[in-house]
Amino acid sequence: MTLFLRSTEPDFQQRFDALVQGRRDQPHDVQDAVRSMIAAVRERGDAALIEFTERFDHMNLAETGLAIAPEELEAAWNGLAPDLKAALQTAYERIEKHHRRQIPADDRYADAIGAELGHRWTPLDSVGLYVPGGKASYPSSVLMNAVPAKVAGVPRLVMVVPTPKGEVNPAVLAAAHLAGIREVYRIGGAQAVAALAYGTETIKPVVKIVGPGNAWVAEAKRQVFGVVGIDMIAGPSEVVAVADAKADPVWLAADLLAQAEHDEAAQSILITDSPALAEATAKAVDAQLAVMPRGVIAAKSWADHGAVLLVSDLAKEAPALVNALAPEHLELACDEAEAMLPAIRNAGAIFIGHFTPEAVGDYVGGSNHVLPTSRAARFSSGLGVLDYMKRTSLLKLSRESLALLAAPTMTLAEAEGLFGHRQSVAVRTNGSD
Numbered sequence: 204m205t206l207f208l209r210s211t212e213p214d215f216q217q218r219f220d221a222l223v224q225g226r227r228d229q230p231h232d233v234q235d236a237v238r239s240m241i242a243a244v245r246e247r248g249d250a251a252l253i254e255f256t257e258r259f260d261h262m263n264l265a266e267t268g269l270a271i272a273p274e275e276l277e278a279a280w281n282g283l284a285p286d287l288k289a290a291l292q293t294a295y296e297r298i299e300k301h302h303r304r305q306i307p308a309d310d311r312y313a314d315a316i317g318a319e320l321g322h323r324w325t326p327l328d329s330v331g332l333y334v335p336g337g338k339a340s341y342p343s344s345v346l347m348n349a350v351p352a353k354v355a356g357v358p359r360l361v362m363v364v365p366t367p368k369g370e371v372n373p374a375v376l377a378a379a380h381l382a383g384i385r386e387v388y389r390i391g392g393a394q395a396v397a398a399l400a401y402g403t404e405t406i407k408p409v410v411k412i413v414g415p416g417n418a419w420v421a422e423a424k425r426q427v428f429g430v431v432g433i434d435m436i437a438g439p440s441e442v443v444a445v446a447d448a449k450a451d452p453v454w455l456a457a458d459l460l461a462q463a464e465h466d467e468a469a470q471s472i473l474i475t476d477s478p479a480l481a482e483a484t485a486k487a488v489d490a491q492l493a494v495m496p497r498g499v500i501a502a503k504s505w506a507d508h509g510a511v512l513l514v515s516d517l518a519k520e521a522p523a524l525v526n527a528l529a530p531e532h533l534e535l536a537c538d539e540a541e542a543m544l545p546a547i548r549n550a551g552a553i554f555i556g557h558f559t560p561e562a563v564g565d566y567v568g569g570s571n572h573v574l575p576t577s578r579a580a581r582f583s584s585g586l587g588v589l590d591y592m593k594r595t596s597l598l599k600l601s602r603e604s605l606a607l608l609a610a611p612t613m614t615l616a617e618a619e620g621l622f623g624h625r626q627s628v629a630v631r632t633n634g635s636d
């Protein structure tokens with residue numbers, strides 16, 4: 204039963220807090236299962252990958268082999284229908300163009316005392332790109348992962364994608380070819396994340412793992428963080444739509460179900476000040492669910508994690524609710540969208556106005572669809588070029604500028620009781636006896 208909360212009800216805050224908290228905590232059974240799967244891959248390498256792939260994806264990796272050859276990727280591209288090829292190319296070009304604007308600048312300057320400071324950006328040596336493939340397949344996620352990596356200049360891209368029952372959507376392979384990826388493995392879930400982090404006989408480890416996935420993938424990324432870098436927690440999809448009385452309930456219902464169809468654990472929430480719109484949207488959801496091919500998944504996620512929040516004053520109340528939910532996607536389907544924007548601080552991506560369905564952002568908008576979920580938008584951002592680069596600071600002193608900084612450095616070193624630190628300055632500046 205979908206949650207329906209009115210902000211005028213006395214227990215609203217308590218029930219809203221429960222909704223927010225429910226999104227944060229990963230169930231212990233998922234945490235425990237992932238921990239033992241990572242340990243198994245560390246201990247037994249490819250053999251563990253074969254075993255888990257048999258169990259979860261119902262296919263025999265020992266027969267197929269782990270890798271998908273570049274020739275297979277190229278053949279998939281060549282065999283693709285022209286309209287699908289063109290759509291992938293449009294997506295590629297728009298994503299690339301947008302992400303090029305994120306390339307950061309190096310900096311180097313001399314300050315007032317002649318000290319030279321700066322920073323330099325360098326691409327990571329290698330990245331693992333997780334492309335989900337359990338319940339649906341995601342050629343778009345291949346591009347969202349790979350294009351910013353290419354823009355950043357990462358030399359080694361390793362893609363993993365589960366192929367349940369050995370079946371793979373040719374568009375996924377074709378997108379990999381288009382993006383210039385040459386190293387692809389048919390594995391998914393926590394076991395794929397573990398293989399990328401620790402390596403196996405077949406797979407050389409990477410330095411960072413990026414990309415979206417279900418609860419097991421998101422938890423595995425969280426657990427290997429530190430051994431490798433990760434982009435963010437990008438788990439089951441979420442959308443919050445803030446809508447005024449003028450919004451179209453049929454459009455809103457479609458947008459709520461577009462996220463709900465990703466996963467039983469997805470979450471779709473409507474915030475409105477119009478009781479009539481709330482009712483009409485709920486009706487439209489039911490009508491659309493009845494004819495939706497992925498209706499079972501969507502119905503379950505709408506019933507278990509969906510919510511309608513009815514407020515008295517949209518402009519005053521909605522921003523605080525959104526900031527607490529920190530959703531992956533936020534749609535502002537209201538006339539006051541631009542005016543509301545400054546008050547919104549926590550959201551992975553914001554889609555402004557009635558004519559900006561989130562689904563366009565999933566494919567060809569140009570911005571990235573790999574976005575923080577589970578309230579991680581309070582502290583992290585969507586995938587971008589900077590995720591594939593690191594910044595190194597630079598400092599260069601002359602005899603003169605060192606002399607000017609010697610006294611405060613030695614004073615602070617003494618305050619910390621660190622004789623060696625003081626000495627390394629003193630020996631250069633005659634500051635020790």
Ligand SMILES: NC(=O)c1ccc[n+]([C@@H]2O[C@H](COP(=O)([O-])OP(=O)(O)OC[C@H]3O[C@@H](n4cnc5c(N)ncnc54)[C@H](O)[C@@H]3O)[C@@H](O)[C@H]2O)c1
Nearest residue numbers: 335336337338365391392415416417439440465466573574
């Ligand atoms: N946040 C984002 O940016 C973003 C973008 C796209 C998709 N998504 C999300 O990605 C997810 C894709 O999920 P999916 O399931 O289709 O594909 P997936 O590739 O993420 O997961 C499939 C894998 O999960 C593992 N698995 C399944 N059941 C398991 C179990 N009981 N125990 C252990 N492991 C298990 C299996 O190894 C399987 O290969 C959805 O949740 C979708 O909402 C998020």
Ligand SMILES: N[C@H](CO)Cc1c[nH]c[nH+]1
Nearest residue numbers: 341343344440441565572
């Ligand atoms: N909405 C997803 C992110 O939560 C991304 C996606 C890919 N394809 C369709 N949708």
Ligand SMILES: [Zn+2]
Nearest residue numbers: 461462465565
């Ligand atoms: Zn989507």
